[in-house]
Amino acid sequence: MIESRLFKIIYYLMEKGQATALELAEKFEVSVRTIYRDIDRISGAGVPVYSVAGRSGGIRLLDRFVLEKSLLSEEEMRDILFGLQSLAAVQNSDMETVLSKLRAAFQMADTSWIEVDVSRWGSDPERERMDFNVLKQAVMARRQIHFKYYGSNGIASERDCHPYRLIYKDKAWYLYAWCLVREDFRLFRLSRIKEIVLTGILFDRIPEGTEPDLTRWEKEREPVSVVLRFPKEAASRVYDVFDDRVVTECDGELTVRAVMPDNEWLYGFLMSFGDKVTVLSPLSLKREVEKRLKSALQHYEENR
Known part of the structure; x- marks a missing residue:
């Protein structure tokens, strides 16, 4: 319990820059005296924490202080590298330099278990x-x-x-x-x-x-409860969108019962399946999809 609070105090000071003993006491729901004892423990552990007197003073860490890698678990280090690798997918190549430095600092050369690319198929x-x-x-x-x-x-x-x-x-x-x-x-x-x-x-x-x-x-979106039926060959796309808990498999078909936004996205989504989806309910949604499909067919017949 004490160790957990000590780490939280360090993280809080790293984020805020500085804080008064009263602020920390209220934040962690302990007495001011306890906070001062905690600061002594943190200082005794080698963390450069000190107090500044005066109206604008408070408890702070030495500038440019960073946590040593020994204070991070292997899982936490992997999470940090994963987060940075995700950012590298959308930012410039400079992020790779940061990743290389952290791999060396963490002594974790093997980070090839995942590749993050958030660009769209067919995009630049x-x-x-x-x-x-x-x-x-x-x-x-x-x-x-x-x-x-x-x-x-x-x-x-x-x-x-x-x-x-x-x-x-x-x-x-x-x-x-x-x-x-x-x-x-x-x-x-x-x-x-x-x-x-x-x-x-x-x-x-x-x-x-x-x-x-x-x-x-x-x-703001008006939700609608839908029941949809898909053939088995559409399973890959169905599971791309829907959670297993709303999908039922029976006799080679998939039935989806879900609450979805009643908007243009829903119509476009359903029409993208072509003849690989049947709207079972509500009837109003089924009629609207039918009308739009007929309009699309008419468009192609008029432009042959």
Whole structure:
């Protein structure tokens, strides 16, 4: 228990820079006297921690202090390397230098058990890395960007945004930004962002405690309970999307019972299966898919 708190104090000071004894006592729910005893233990273990007197003083670590590798377990070291390797997949080659240094520091040469590549099939990986780095630079430097964006309706629009965060969710990268056109926060899928321009206009960070809920867009979607049937040959795509718990196999077919967003993505997803999916319910969804398939067929018949 004590050892765990000591490590947490070290991590807290590394993150915050410094803290008062009272702040640490409230953070870890112990007395100020206990915190001072903990600081003595940390110092006695060779960690360069010291106190600065005065109104702006506090407890802090020596500048540029880093944890020794002996304080990390092998699993933690592998997790660190895995995280950096994931970042290397979307950033420039300089990340490989960092990885090489950490492999040497951790004495772990064998990291070839995994390969991370988040670029899309058929895409230009170098182009995607360049765009990602422009967006990362905009977020870090708080610089306004301009780009063309293709919405789910296929219509392109010009956007001016204040980018706040890059998010990886459900096999895709998104940009979380304040859109000056819509005057609201928006989630932009990176694959639909084109012609990015990094401007010289600076903006302020979001004030503390006012960041909006990132799950807002999921809550705004109207969900629908669907029952779908797929032939066995579609199993690979079915399991790419659905969890095993919502899939039932019987007589060579797969039945999926799931709650999904009732939007354009759902229609496009179902139509992408062609004749390899049957919508069993709801009836309204089945009718809508039928109508769209007939429209697509008519389009091809008119353009023979």
